[in-house]
Amino acid sequence: MKKSKTGRGRQKSGLLPELMAAHQKRTLLIRLLSLALGAATIGQAVLLAQAVQRIFVEKAAPASLIAVFALLLGVMAVRTLLAHANGRIGLRIAADAKKELRARLLRTLAANPLITARQGQTGGKVSLALDTVDEADGYFSQYTPKMIEASIIPLLILIAVFILHVPSGLILLFTAPFIPLFMALIGIQTKHKSEEKFEQLARFSGTFLDSLQGLVTLKLFGRAKRQEREIERSSLSYRDATMDILRVAFTNTFALETIVMLGIGIVALELALQLVVFKNMQFHTAFLILLLVPEFYNLLKNMGTAFHGGRTSLGAIRNIELTLAENGIRETQTAGQSDNQSVRGNTVTGSTMMGSTVTSDVDAASDLGASRGDQTPAFAASQEDSVPEKSFPPAIELSELSFHYGSDAFTLNAGSLLIEPGQQIAIVGKSGSGKTTLLHLIAGLLPPSSGEVRIAGRALTQASEDDWFKHVTYITQHPYIFAGTVAENIAIGTDRDVSRTEIVQAAEAAGLSALAAELEHGYDTIVGDGGRGLSGGEKQRLALARAFLKRPSVLLFDEPTVGLDLHTERILMQAIAELSQQATVITIAHRLHTIRQADRILFMEQGRLIGSGSHEELLDTLPPYAQMVEIQRKGITT
Numbered sequence: 001m002k003k004s005k006t007g008r009g010r011q012k013s014g015l016l017p018e019l020m021a022a023h024q025k026r027t028l029l030i031r032l033l034s035l036a037l038g039a040a041t042i043g044q045a046v047l048l049a050q051a052v053q054r055i056f057v058e059k060a061a062p063a064s065l066i067a068v069f070a071l072l073l074g075v076m077a078v079r080t081l082l083a084h085a086n087g088r089i090g091l092r093i094a095a096d097a098k099k100e101l102r103a104r105l106l107r108t109l110a111a112n113p114l115i116t117a118r119q120g121q122t123g124g125k126v127s128l129a130l131d132t133v134d135e136a137d138g139y140f141s142q143y144t145p146k147m148i149e150a151s152i153i154p155l156l157i158l159i160a161v162f163i164l165h166v167p168s169g170l171i172l173l174f175t176a177p178f179i180p181l182f183m184a185l186i187g188i189q190t191k192h193k194s195e196e197k198f199e200q201l202a203r204f205s206g207t208f209l210d211s212l213q214g215l216v217t218l219k220l221f222g223r224a225k226r227q228e229r230e231i232e233r234s235s236l237s238y239r240d241a242t243m244d245i246l247r248v249a250f251t252n253t254f255a256l257e258t259i260v261m262l263g264i265g266i267v268a269l270e271l272a273l274q275l276v277v278f279k280n281m282q283f284h285t286a287f288l289i290l291l292l293v294p295e296f297y298n299l300l301k302n303m304g305t306a307f308h309g310g311r312t313s314l315g316a317i318r319n320i321e322l323t324l325a326e327n328g329i330r331e332t333q334t335a336g337q338s339d340n341q342s343v344r345g346n347t348v349t350g351s352t353m354m355g356s357t358v359t360s361d362v363d364a365a366s367d368l369g370a371s372r373g374d375q376t377p378a379f380a381a382s383q384e385d386s387v388p389e390k391s392f393p394p395a396i397e398l399s400e401l402s403f404h405y406g407s408d409a410f411t412l413n414a415g416s417l418l419i420e421p422g423q424q425i426a427i428v429g430k431s432g433s434g435k436t437t438l439l440h441l442i443a444g445l446l447p448p449s450s451g452e453v454r455i456a457g458r459a460l461t462q463a464s465e466d467d468w469f470k471h472v473t474y475i476t477q478h479p480y481i482f483a484g485t486v487a488e489n490i491a492i493g494t495d496r497d498v499s500r501t502e503i504v505q506a507a508e509a510a511g512l513s514a515l516a517a518e519l520e521h522g523y524d525t526i527v528g529d530g531g532r533g534l535s536g537g538e539k540q541r542l543a544l545a546r547a548f549l550k551r552p553s554v555l556l557f558d559e560p561t562v563g564l565d566l567h568t569e570r571i572l573m574q575a576i577a578e579l580s581q582q583a584t585v586i587t588i589a590h591r592l593h594t595i596r597q598a599d600r601i602l603f604m605e606q607g608r609l610i611g612s613g614s615h616e617e618l619l620d621t622l623p624p625y626a627q628m629v630e631i632q633r634k635g636i637t638t
């Protein structure tokens with residue numbers, strides 16, 4: 001993984017010291033509390049050793065020890081409270097730091113929304129602002145207080161043990177450094193792994209969101225299964241990165257436990273020798289040291305765990321810092337200036353950045369989800385009733401077809417109608433008249449509320465989704481472009497493996513070859529979320545190239561409403577005309593030229609199909625149609 005030099009440069013000045021500087025008072029308080037905690041820990045051990053000495057060695061009456069027990073309880077309560085207070089302060093620092101990090105991220109990303117939108121996948125950025133910032137939590141809530149505690153309390157215990165018995169103190173002094181030494185070794189190992197983990201997470205989030213946004217496109221091209229495998233692959237890489245870190249963490253814990261056990265064992269052995277063999281130590285002192293030693297090692301061990309958690313959090317903070325640094329530097333550049341993107345975990349490479357709008361099928365997908373909630377599915381679950389191959393292009397029959405989005409919402413009544421194989425159909429009507437809804441019903445993207453759509457004589461609801469989508473291509477006004485190369489985006493058109501030649505041929509047929517020639521990396525240029533932007537016309541041509549690979553027998557097309565340049569329009573029309581030679585084409589048409597060329601025009605008004613016929617027939621029989629044509633003509637001449 002390469003890192004941008006600028007990012008590293010900023011690292012020196014440090015986001016962390018900046019964030020911690022805001023909490024100097026709180027860290028000072030943690031230090032003072034830790035000092036008190038150390039005193040309480042030693043006090044508790046002294047009182048406990050005294051109680052044991054009095055009861056078991058001096059055989060004192062338990063009643064005489066009430067004051068000692070009360071004091072012991074008091075010290076224990078104080079110790080618990082102090083530990084709790086330290087934890088609370090850590091949580092406060094974490095909450096404030098996370099708020100600050102999110103605010104900084106949003107500020108930086110929002111400072112250059114257009115440039116930011118073009119760089120990196122959206123999922124990666126969402127994951128950065130949510131998950132990565134959450135991962136940073138551990139540094140402030142765990143690592144900082146535990147490290148402060150570990151730098152103060154063991155020192156106090158060590159002094160106490162030295163005062164009590166120098167050899168035991170020396171054992172502690174010589175074994176203790178193994179713990180930080182070991183941690184440093186582990187730290188070096190986990191450092192890259194935790195950064196890698198965030199990289200994998202960002203990649204996984206990016207792929208997941210991209211797939212979700214383009215779900216309808218994937219379904220229509222029968223690519224959902226393949227994408228499922230892609231998501232599986234990136235989720236497995238994330239799992240592997242996490243498991244790697246956990247493996248190191250478990251080994252770490254095991255090694256630390258061993259060091260601690262050995263340390264305590266050696267001290268205990270030495271105390272036993274002093275007590276039993278040399279008889280030059282009092283039981284009270286030996287017991288007190290035995291109580292203090294585990295506390296000493298436990299604190300160092302906690303420091304190990306906190307250190308490991310801190311490493312993961314540091315990886316997260318580092319990622320955030322890099323994003324802030326990159327965007328911070330970009331802020332100073334002039335907008336529109338070309339930018340060599342650095343290759344980051346959540347960034348897709350690209351050498352030039354052009355205007356890009358993030359359009360998605362997600363609206364359609366969520367709409368479908370919402371409206372399909374309590375209705376029958378658009379397709380049969382079984383594969384048995386497949387549509388026979390030989391009947392393609394098929395006759396499409398609407399039978400008393402109606403649909404409503406909800407009880408009080410828009411209702412479409414299309415009635416009954418037969419679209420013969422190979423016909424060119426134009427659906428025409430004002431905006432909001434229900435053209436898209438009708439096309440979605442024909443495509444099988446929406447289930448009819450009543451009536452049915454029949455394909456080659458068989459109800460669409462009885463057909464298998466895969467079988468039907470094998471024959472259909474639906475080119476929306478904003479086809480979804482996945483984050484990937486132009487070639488990969490064209491290859492989405494079919495589920496089989498395609499050669500480069502086939503992709504190039506499909507692109508040529510769709511009029512994309514000139515665009516590919518202009519691109520720096522040709523068909524290998526990264527487009528989609530995080531890549532080079534494509535215009536509406538280019539996206540539609542790319543979708544047509546997918547269709548050329550697929551050669552559908554039913555082509556559904558939503559003609560662009562915005563003005564395309566004449567050249568693009570001609571290319572689109574030619575491509576559609578070529579595809580229509582072996583297909584039934586149903587177009588939501590806005591241009592008079594398209595409308596007039598259709599074999600049959602379906603005229604929609606307020607959700608009803610009020611006319612169907614050729615241009616001439618409708619001109620004579622349907623005044624609203626004649627009126628619309630008149631307006632279009634004036635629009636063209638004026």
Ligand code: ADP
Nearest residue numbers: 367405409410430431432433434435436437438
């Ligand atoms: P057109 O394509 O002719 O512009 P549409 O079929 O997109 O018309 O929409 C017809 C009507 O249905 C509009 O009033 C629109 O607001 C409504 N509509 C579209 N999608 C939904 C939806 N998912 N839920 C509720 N109403 C919708």
